[in-house]
Amino acid sequence: MDKILRFVITLLAAVSGLMTAKWLGTSSFLSSMVSGEFLKVGFITSDDTIVTIFVAAFGGVAGGIIGYILAPFFIKYLWQFTYWVEARLNKMPVSDVIAGSIGLAVGLIISNLIGSAFMHIPLIGSYVPGIISIILGYLGVNIAIHKREEMIGLVAVLPWKTKERQKEKIITKPSYKILDTSVIIDGRIADICKSGFVEGTLVVPMFVLEELQHISDSSDSLKRNRGRRGLDILNRMQKELGLHVEISEQDFEDTTEVDAKLVKLAQLMKGKLVTNDYNLNKVAELQGVTVLNINELSNSVKPVVLPGEEMVVHVVKDGKELGQGVGYLDDGTMIVVDSGKKHMGDTIGVLVTSVLQTAAGRMIFAKPKGIEKGA
Numbered sequence: 001m002d003k004i005l006r007f008v009i010t011l012l013a014a015v016s017g018l019m020t021a022k023w024l025g026t027s028s029f030l031s032s033m034v035s036g037e038f039l040k041v042g043f044i045t046s047d048d049t050i051v052t053i054f055v056a057a058f059g060g061v062a063g064g065i066i067g068y069i070l071a072p073f074f075i076k077y078l079w080q081f082t083y084w085v086e087a088r089l090n091k092m093p094v095s096d097v098i099a100g101s102i103g104l105a106v107g108l109i110i111s112n113l114i115g116s117a118f119m120h121i122p123l124i125g126s127y128v129p130g131i132i133s134i135i136l137g138y139l140g141v142n143i144a145i146h147k148r149e150e151m152i153g154l155v156a157v158l159p160w161k162t163k164e165r166q167k168e169k170i171i172t173k174p175s176y177k178i179l180d181t182s183v184i185i186d187g188r189i190a191d192i193c194k195s196g197f198v199e200g201t202l203v204v205p206m207f208v209l210e211e212l213q214h215i216s217d218s219s220d221s222l223k224r225n226r227g228r229r230g231l232d233i234l235n236r237m238q239k240e241l242g243l244h245v246e247i248s249e250q251d252f253e254d255t256t257e258v259d260a261k262l263v264k265l266a267q268l269m270k271g272k273l274v275t276n277d278y279n280l281n282k283v284a285e286l287q288g289v290t291v292l293n294i295n296e297l298s299n300s301v302k303p304v305v306l307p308g309e310e311m312v313v314h315v316v317k318d319g320k321e322l323g324q325g326v327g328y329l330d331d332g333t334m335i336v337v338d339s340g341k342k343h344m345g346d347t348i349g350v351l352v353t354s355v356l357q358t359a360a361g362r363m364i365f366a367k368p369k370g371i372e373k374g375a
Contacts, residue, residue: 005078006071010064013071017063099148100141107140108133175200176271177292178248180262181211183275185230188294190237198292203271204234205248207261263287299362302331307352310369314347315340329364338367 114136115129144151177200183189184204192198212234216227238245250268252261259280266273266289273284276294284291305311313327318341325340337343337350350366 002075005075006068009071009074010067013067014060014064017066018057018060020059020063095148096145099144099151102151103140103142103144104137105140106144107136107138110140111136176203176269177201177274178203178205178262178266178269178271179208180273180275180277180280181208181215181230181258182277182280183294184208184212184233185215185226186276186294187229187233188298189274190233192294192297193237193243198274200244202237202243202245202274203248203265203269204245205250205261205265207251207258209234209247211258259283263289266290298331299357302333302362305352305355305364307354309352311335311350311352311364311366312347313337313350313366315343315345318344333362333364335364335366338365340368343368 111129111133115132118124118128118132119126121128177198179189179202189198193202212227212230214227215223216231218224218227234245237243248265248269250265252264255261255264259277262273262275262280263284265271266284267287272290272292273280274292274294275281275284278295281291281293311329313329313335315325315327315337317326318324319326319336323339323341325337325343327335327337327340329335335350337348338353340348340350349369351369352364352366354365356363356365
């Protein structure tokens with residue numbers, strides 16, 4: 001690369017020397033001086049054309065030699081300048097580079113339009129456009145970089161950009177999830193939010209907090225523990241998990257029941273009600289409120305079991321019907337085993353006969369393996 005650059009610089013210097021010598025050779029003073037001196041020694045005639053050719057050739061050779069000698073110095077500083085520009089561009093954000101390029105292009109276009117008006121001025125007319133290009137190019141780069149935010153704002157005003165922004169506003173409209181007392185005490189909502197399946201703002205009404213506090217102050221140890229568990233879950237969601245939990249001060253004094261207040265708040269905030277209360281679920285749906293039922297979610301993510309599949313279950317108690325045994329899967333699904341009472345306390349293989357899915361949960365009916373259908 002250095003050799004190529006040196007050749008180019010030498011060639012440019014030779015051409016510059018040639019042009020300079022040719023211009024000087026056309027000068028009547030120089031022509032007469034050179035012609036007179038050489039005529040004295042008898043080298044050439046007094047023909048001006050021969051003098052001009054001689055001077056031009058001499059200038060081209062001299063310029064080429066000078067360019068060849070000085071080329072390494074020019075190349076050294078050229079590489080230094082290139083490395084400096086590269087380092088500056090690497091530190092600049094992409095937005096600055098793009099804005100600067102646009103500003104440079106605009107500045108050069110304007111300088112070209114203005115510079116053409118000075119072309120007909122004698123002596124300085126041919127130099128003015130170059131000076132204007134340097135000045136306006138520099139100004140275009142600097143102004144564009146400093147005004148890049150406003151440039152982006154102007155682009156955003158364009159009709160198609162406005163439509164896109166309106167769509168983004170619709171998509172990014174705040175989504176409220178209103179939690180009831182039962183789902184807070186249940187605790188699974190914290191793990192669901194941690195997994196990222198629930199987005200938006202979690203809203204805990206003040207009257208729900210008061211109900212939790214009332215439960216945690218109960219004389220019944222079971223209720224007291226449940227209330228304290230709910231408060232601990234809220235504290236964990238807000239501090240440890242970093243979720244956006246908002247406490248709503250909105251209350252409805254004309255309504256005494258907490259469930260009715262929750263439905264009204266969901267309607268007012270246009271949010272979704274998160275619960276695992278079956279009755280509240282039905283009442284809210286009747287009033288047009290979207291409900292996220294944790295129990296339904298739990299049932300939806302349970303593995304699908306089909307009649308005829310084989311399973312292993314530990315029979316822990318007897319069922320309601322005569323001879324039935326009951327066991328549970330790891331996810332809490334109840335399995336009713338026909339003729340399973342005699343296997344109480346044992347882990348046996350069973351064959352699924354049917355599956356009953358309800359809003360409250362799922363029940364699996366099975367029979368011990370090895371028993372014929374007609375038995």
